[in-house]
Amino acid sequence: MKHRIVVLDDEESLIKWVSYALEQKGYDVFATTEPDEALAYLKNEKVDCVISDMRMPQINGFEFLKSVRTMYPVLPVIFITAYGSMESAIAAMRDGVSDYILKPFGTEELLLRVRANIGKVKKQTGQIIGTSRPMKSVLALVDKVAQTDTTVLLLGESGTGKELIARQIHHSSNRAQHNFVTISCAAVPETLLESELFGYKRGAFTGATTDKQGLFKVADRGTFFLDEIGDAPMTIQMKLLRLLEEKEIVPLGSTRPLHVDVRLIAATNKDLTNEVSAGRFREDLYYRLNVIPLLLPPLRKRSEDIPALAHHFLKAICAHERLGEKKFSKNTLEKLKTYRWPGNVRELKHTVERAAILSSSYYIKPEHLGLEPEILSHGLGHIQDQEIKRVLKECGGNVTRAAEILGVGRATLYRKLKKQKPIKKKPNTKRKQKRSK
Ligand SMILES: Nc1ncnc2c1ncn2[C@@H]1O[C@H](COP(=O)(O)OP(=O)(O)OP(=O)(O)O)[C@@H](O)[C@H]1O
Ligand SMILES: [Mg+2]
Incomplete structure (x- = not known):
């Protein structure tokens, strides 16, 4: 029996390729840019999964979700959300979205999330990793x-x-x-x-x-x-x-x-x-x-568990998607351990799956992770104020440049600078001057 999927997004080109990718794999797809059409279809047909954009001109994803839930309390609904908006992805989970896909995404990731969510309904229990x-x-x-x-x-x-x-x-x-x-x-x-x-x-x-x-x-x-x-x-x-x-x-x-x-x-x-x-x-x-x-403690409070969890998810995705064997490079593991993980284990799992799919090499490198640098938790924690001062001086107060040298996001550095009153003024005024040129 074919699984039936509803795809809703205001971007015509996106729904075209998403439908094509799903149909290639034998799914029955109803794709539309109109929320009303999607709801009308859902009312009349038996559907196995819904994929919806989170921001649309006519209606926002949450309102759409509410209407879907009125008809089907437990149907898998996957949100497509803009890359870099983990916070909204987390909020969506709280509102009863089953899963999310971060933009931009490829065919493999799309199929993976669809299979996982259709399968979830029957899912028993997974192995629980954690020795912290x-x-x-x-x-x-x-x-x-x-x-x-x-x-x-x-x-x-x-x-x-x-x-x-x-x-x-x-x-x-x-x-x-x-x-x-x-x-x-x-x-x-x-x-x-x-x-x-x-x-x-x-x-x-x-x-x-x-x-x-x-x-x-x-x-x-x-x-x-x-x-x-x-x-x-x-x-x-x-x-x-x-x-x-x-x-x-x-x-x-x-x-x-x-x-x-x-x-x-x-x-x-x-x-x-x-x-x-x-x-x-x-x-x-x-x-x-x-x-x-x-x-259940947040992942950042049990970072000892991160390597085991990451390896577990990597092994599973490689077997599931027949990707062969893959390994994390040392830097990658380090980065995984120091990231803040606002979306906790779910975010780690998605990140690993995505990286495994995106990297064509044996080693998964830090750039494959696509993590937002400003959320690196230890980011600046271990860097001394003096060092920040020194680097800033070297770059003539250019915060963007200093952040690069320190290996942290610009937002993180700004946050830190806010706390250190004395040197805050200088780089900020310089930036403003630059901007107004
Ligand atoms: N200790 C763990 N070992 C292995 N997998 C885990 C572990 N903790 C969470 N996961 C996986 O992370 C994902 C998120 O977990 P789960 O859905 O249980 O979170 P939740 O606390 O219910 O989140 P929400 O509040 O958003 O509903 C699932 O895919 C789950 O299998
Ligand atoms: Mg839950």
Whole structure:
């Protein structure tokens, strides 16, 4: 059976080559520059994956995503985002986008992301890499809680592995032979979220022409992973509390509660205590959820894990794409270790996959990584103020030139200079003078 993909972008030439590339590989493609057309198509056809630009003249990607999610809460949606805008890619993940592709991208990367996301729906669990101290304690705790039925609250930045850990807990528990079901509260509008989670009776509202089983029932005897629980509306919070306390749900339009036996794993990027004080999150639910909090540390706080993770992703992508054997050069590994990774493990994985695909040589060199230099974390950390002064003097105060010599991004150097008041003025005024010429 052919997988069907919807492609939406305002750039005619982009959708042309993307469609061509996908069709060559046997996908059925519906490509358009019009968001309305894409939505109309989605309404009528069964689609396996959506690829959409994030910035379009008629509508922004997030609005488009919301409309897609209204129809399909869990359909893979991949955003195309401009190169260098990691921050928006991270925000997109939080809003329930399944994945992102950074522009510019090639055929191989496109196909890779499509395959990965269509496959994700069936995905079991991947190997968890990490021997740093924080990861060791996370994994020890995972082993322990897997043997129990307690609720687990996963905390941590985007891309730190919350879903991976949730799957791991499920698969090492005695619920493994039953379903693992997941949905994100941030991605789905309130009314839809309620009917998806709890199900409904025929006639419960206009359009409810048959009974529908809720996802909690689908997860019966298995595990439910509720992502972005910090975004759950009050009505849902109340029903979740009942689920946790009484082990029952009431489908919309029904008066008869149904017994369900699920282990709940919740995750959030938000600080729930804040949400509680702001009155947006029920305190009783918070305590119910927070039985076992599990914090996944950001990648920059466990850089010891980076080489093992990078090698793991490199090996996997080389095998998967039949690229032969590849290695990181020494400089590349060094760069991977010192980068800040705002998108955490997910960003590392993408970066490695991309580099492996882009480099035609045996060694992957730093320039293949395409990382933004200004985010290099240690960037200036280990460079002494005196050295900066010396280099700046040598270049006659030219910050761009000095940044090159110091091997850091210009933005990083500016940030640093801001903190060192005395020498800040000089290079800045020089720059301005230069500009106004
Ligand atoms: N320790 C790890 N070992 C191997 N792969 C990992 C590890 N942590 C994360 N990954 C991989 O990184 C990617 C992102 O992980 P995951 O989706 O679990 O993150 P997340 O915390 O749920 O992110 P978000 O908050 O954005 O949803 C996945 O492809 C996952 O398999
Ligand atoms: Mg996740």
